[in-house]
Amino acid sequence: xxxxxxxxxxxxxxxxxxxxxxxxxxxxxxxxxxxxxxxxxxxxxxxxxxxxxxxxxxxxxxxxxxxxxxxxxxxxxxxxxxxxxxxxxxxxxxxxxxxxxxxxxxxxxxxxxxxxxxxxxxxxxxxxxxxxxxxxxxxxxxxxxx
Amino acid sequence: xxxxxxxxxxxxxxxxxxxxxxxxxxxxxxxxxxxxxxxxxxxxxxxxxxxxxxxxxxxxxxxxxxxxxxxxxxxxxxxxxxxxxxxxxxxxxxxxxxxxxxxxxxxxxxxxxxxxxxxxxxxxxxxxxxxxxxxxxxxxxxxxxx
DNA sequence: TACTATTACATAGCATACAATGCAATGTTA
DNA sequence: TAACATTGCATTGTATGCTATGTAATAGTA
Numbered sequence: 168x169x170x171x172x173x174x175x176x177x178x179x180x181x182x183x184x185x186x187x188x189x190x191x192x193x194x195x196x197x198x199x200x201x202x203x204x205x206x207x208x209x210x211x212x213x214x215x216x217x218x219x220x221x222x223x224x225x226x227x228x229x230x231x232x233x234x235x236x237x238x239x240x241x242x243x244x245x246x247x248x249x250x251x252x253x254x255x256x257x258x259x260x261x262x263x264x265x266x267x268x269x270x271x272x273x274x275x276x277x278x279x280x281x282x283x284x285x286x287x288x289x290x291x292x293x294x295x296x297x298x299x300x301x302x303x304x305x306x307x308x309x310x311x312x313x
Numbered sequence: 314x315x316x317x318x319x320x321x322x323x324x325x326x327x328x329x330x331x332x333x334x335x336x337x338x339x340x341x342x343x344x345x346x347x348x349x350x351x352x353x354x355x356x357x358x359x360x361x362x363x364x365x366x367x368x369x370x371x372x373x374x375x376x377x378x379x380x381x382x383x384x385x386x387x388x389x390x391x392x393x394x395x396x397x398x399x400x401x402x403x404x405x406x407x408x409x410x411x412x413x414x415x416x417x418x419x420x421x422x423x424x425x426x427x428x429x430x431x432x433x434x435x436x437x438x439x440x441x442x443x444x445x446x447x448x449x450x451x452x453x454x455x456x457x458x459x
Numbered sequence: 460t461a462c463t464a465t466t467a468c469a470t471a472g473c474a475t476a477c478a479a480t481g482c483a484a485t486g487t488t489a
Numbered sequence: 490t491a492a493c494a495t496t497g498c499a500t501t502g503t504a505t506g507c508t509a510t511g512t513a514a515t516a517g518t519a
């Protein structure tokens with residue numbers, strides 16, 4: 168029996184995800200952020216002052232992962248956590264001046280990473296690839312719920 | 314300005330990679346192995362007794378990552394490291410009876426993970442998706458070398 | 460042969476992911 | 490309202506990835 172890594176979707180997807188993370192890491196290093204902070208920053212740039220729970224609802228990661236990431240972001244001066252006006256368990260999360268200031272550069276870095284990755288594909292192929300991946304995500308998420 | 318996570322290749326690829334790892338993790342848990350050990354196992358099932366360097370040549374990961382993974386595999390009773398016959402720096406890596414015994418089940422688990430993930434795509438679409446990802450990997454690896 | 464460079468691997472430190480669990484605050488119900 | 494359940498978040502432990510660095514052995518060279 169054989170199992171070929173090069174035709175295993177899981178193997179390839181893991182590999183390409185690490186290449187993306189690496190590419191993004193290098194481009195955003197000058198901004199003082201790291202790839203794991205990107206999803207939270209995207210959400211907070213769109214809407215500041217969310218609670219952890221509200222952020223979680225948007226960010227396909229586990230609560231513990233987000234809590235730890237937020238702690239590092241606070242340490243790095245990207246966010247501050249303030250007490251929630253009506254629920255003492257919760258805290259609202261606010262971007263600092265520093266985090267607000269790097270938004271445009273961070274968008275460019277992410278777009279540039281994607282652009283380089285897909286550089287030798289046609290527009291149609293790029294669209295098809297994204298559509299395929301979204302379908303796989305949908306399939307796997309439905310599976311998980313069972 | 315906006316940046317849509319749902320149309321960012323990097324974001325989607327990161328997400329789908331985590332879903333694959335999760336799916337595989339659940340299926341191979343009964344075998345006593347974890348996803349990170351899979352690539353090394355695949356290589357050793359094909360050819361036992363490789364050195365770390367020889368394994369590295371096959372496994373798109375860094376040397377330090379492999380060294381740590383091998384240490385956990387030894388701890389878990391999957392491999393033993395023996396002294397190299399002619400080079401005292403190197404060690405050859407050998408699968409245990411336990412690791413040899415789960416080969417077929419592990420193949421099935423990985424194939425099943427891939428099958429479920431691609432369940433709602435046609436054969437042609439699956440082939441195209443794999444081809445696309447391989448092209449992206451090639452592009453990004455060439456980029457890294459610059 | 461003595462020095463130096465290279466090689467093979469290990470280790471340390473960190474980021475990012477997860478599951479499991481703890482804890483205080485809030486909600487619900489008898 | 491006291492007891493219990495739920496919620497929001499933090500903490501702990503582990504896996505997996507990376508970079509940087511250490512160490513011992515080997516290879517190459519003056």
